Amino acid sequence: MITFRYPTITTKTMKELLKIPNFLKLDVFCMNRILENFDIETFYNYMKKNKTTFVWLKFVDPMSEEYKNRLENIIDEIIATKKFDYKPPYIYFPGLDGEKYETLQKLYFLPLNF
Template identity: 45%
Template sequence: MTVQLFLFEKLIEVLPKIKMVTFNCFGPSPKLSNITNKTVNELLKLPHFSKIEKFVLLSIPEQFDIKTFFNFLKKNKIPKSELFFHPSISEAHNILLETIVDEIIENENHDYQVPFIHFYGSILEKRGKLYTLCF
């Protein structure tokens, strides 16, 4: 049996009035995801994406372009985001996420909605500081 997954960005595309998103990125198997390396760029092309007020992704795979998404958040001040990465992401990706969390914590001026970023291996103290900044 072949499992066909829809792309996450296609779902958001057909919901132009959506205000809140909570989505689990993995399909029926941990090896199947609705997220590709093009997902973030495709989302950013959607005119209504920046109008989403709350954006929560669960079990995010490594293919999600966190650098581009974080740059979008810093420039657009929205949406309020909670990002929970899948435990299977690589050590290199964990380091990238840690670098982004460090940038958020070290920056005293946040003229954007601070995203809550959770990943396996994140340092509890930093997670607490990030949580405080987000909520």
């Protein structure tokens, strides 16, 4: 399990983490108080390929509308998924629709994930 608070994970950092063989075998990857400089695209691609890691991402303001929109699009894609090839993540950011938040929580805590 790896937990970060106030992480500064840029594109370069994320790509370096993905080079570590054991990174792909983590049980839990938790990041709290994530800022907009987090490379969500690289991480989302990793997350969709990873079948072993429970992912918990909690973002904070300030955050641009463009970044919030991208997070919301990712969340919409996750919610629309009928059958998962990966463990559904928990994602939160200020302003996230309450229904979407609850749906993500249910997906994250699905009994099949345990």
